[in-house]
Amino acid sequence: MRTKNLHLLYKGMIISLQQKDLQMRKWYSLIDKVYLRPNLLEAFNRVKRNKGGKTSGVDGISVKGFKERLGENLYQLHEELKSGTYEPQAVKRVYIAKEDGSKRPLGIPTVRDRVVQQALLNILQPIFEPEFHPSSYGYRPNRSAHHAVAKAERFTRHYGLDQVVDMDLSKCFDTLDHHLILSSVNEKVSDGKVLNLISSFLKSGIVEDGKLSPTEIGCPQGGIISPLLTNIYLNRFDHYMKDKGVRIVRYADDILIFAATRSQAGSFKAIATKFLEDDLKLKVNVNKTHLTNLDQGIPYLGFVLRTIGVSVSEKSIQKFKEKVRKLTPRNQGRKLHCYIDELNLLLRGYSMYYRVALSKKLFANLMSWIRRRLRMMIMRSWKSWKALHKQLRRMGYKGKFEKISVTRWRNSSCQLLHMALPNSWFDGKHLFNMERVKTNTLHQYYDFVLNKV
Numbered sequence: 001m002r003t004k005n006l007h008l009l010y011k012g013m014i015i016s017l018q019q020k021d022l023q024m025r026k027w028y029s030l031i032d033k034v035y036l037r038p039n040l041l042e043a044f045n046r047v048k049r050n051k052g053g054k055t056s057g058v059d060g061i062s063v064k065g066f067k068e069r070l071g072e073n074l075y076q077l078h079e080e081l082k083s084g085t086y087e088p089q090a091v092k093r094v095y096i097a098k099e100d101g102s103k104r105p106l107g108i109p110t111v112r113d114r115v116v117q118q119a120l121l122n123i124l125q126p127i128f129e130p131e132f133h134p135s136s137y138g139y140r141p142n143r144s145a146h147h148a149v150a151k152a153e154r155f156t157r158h159y160g161l162d163q164v165v166d167m168d169l170s171k172c173f174d175t176l177d178h179h180l181i182l183s184s185v186n187e188k189v190s191d192g193k194v195l196n197l198i199s200s201f202l203k204s205g206i207v208e209d210g211k212l213s214p215t216e217i218g219c220p221q222g223g224i225i226s227p228l229l230t231n232i233y234l235n236r237f238d239h240y241m242k243d244k245g246v247r248i249v250r251y252a253d254d255i256l257i258f259a260a261t262r263s264q265a266g267s268f269k270a271i272a273t274k275f276l277e278d279d280l281k282l283k284v285n286v287n288k289t290h291l292t293n294l295d296q297g298i299p300y301l302g303f304v305l306r307t308i309g310v311s312v313s314e315k316s317i318q319k320f321k322e323k324v325r326k327l328t329p330r331n332q333g334r335k336l337h338c339y340i341d342e343l344n345l346l347l348r349g350y351s352m353y354y355r356v357a358l359s360k361k362l363f364a365n366l367m368s369w370i371r372r373r374l375r376m377m378i379m380r381s382w383k384s385w386k387a388l389h390k391q392l393r394r395m396g397y398k399g400k401f402e403k404i405s406v407t408r409w410r411n412s413s414c415q416l417l418h419m420a421l422p423n424s425w426f427d428g429k430h431l432f433n434m435e436r437v438k439t440n441t442l443h444q445y446y447d448f449v450l451n452k453v
Contacts, residue, residue, distance in 0.1 A: 032082075178217060
């Protein structure tokens, strides 16, 4: 029987490695596959497709700027990687706000370093992918947060493991041990040049406020290769728990541990904490790690698992509402379609992610609230009741109408305004309607996750 080539299994792969080769215990020569020009070109194309195309690293060169001299830049990377003279630049430190008010540090590599990391990822990911735990879902091909939630739901409801340890790691990416990262990679890869390349990324340093700081630990969150290295690192934990007969679901550093009883869950928590802290040198956040169950609700990846099914977490709803408020200011300074275009991006993304839950009623309530905010914006722009009456006559209504204040929030839900701006009017303005999205679709992921228990 003819063996399929790897590029048929991993879309976009340039290197033609056969499936049977993945079972090799060690890979001794990979750097020549990393610096192949077709692989570097494919790597650039992926970097270009990813978000952050306008974001530059410490050298100030954007993806667009890199592309202007693409042939020359890729040739230079090819020669540097081939000769062993390539050295990554430090990553630029930026921060993004978290839900709890704190800030998450991100590292932005230069475009040239992103291309090399992607070229390295193209080669390493297919090698390590077959070794990963079946219940690991973060940053893996053809897997998503929905798969992780479906597996968690099946463990709690199908297998009766409804006592759960919700485990939180403190600054996981920032505390990964460099020696353990390299030793974990070395279990499958013995190419010293590849290992040195990974080490150079880990130790490239961070620039913040113009000051260069060394990086002795951690893997910059924001680097293209970082998620794979984190999965390789935590794969030891995944298989350790599997060998102990403990069911887990992990999405990057978001970990759930499942048990049949509360006392068993406590034991599993102690086992996991000891291995993570002693063997992997990570820190478990004792304040956020806790025991929970279906009756109390199991929060995971923006959802909450309950006895009645999977719902959207209150934190996710409030975060969404805050984004809507910013996109629908009372004082309208642009044309309405500009606000609707921005809203549609948010509404599509939110509904596509949360449609797997019991969210039909939620989507209806949110749409009602969003249309009310838009009505308020339009009503404020009219400046007086005369424009409202004019709109009513434009809609075909006749007679005299009540004079109302166009500055009061309570009037944004009055009957006159609904007559002037009905839901169908917003449909005509092409506002995305979440009410028409099919919900409760988590079952679509069951066959996949149950075949990979």
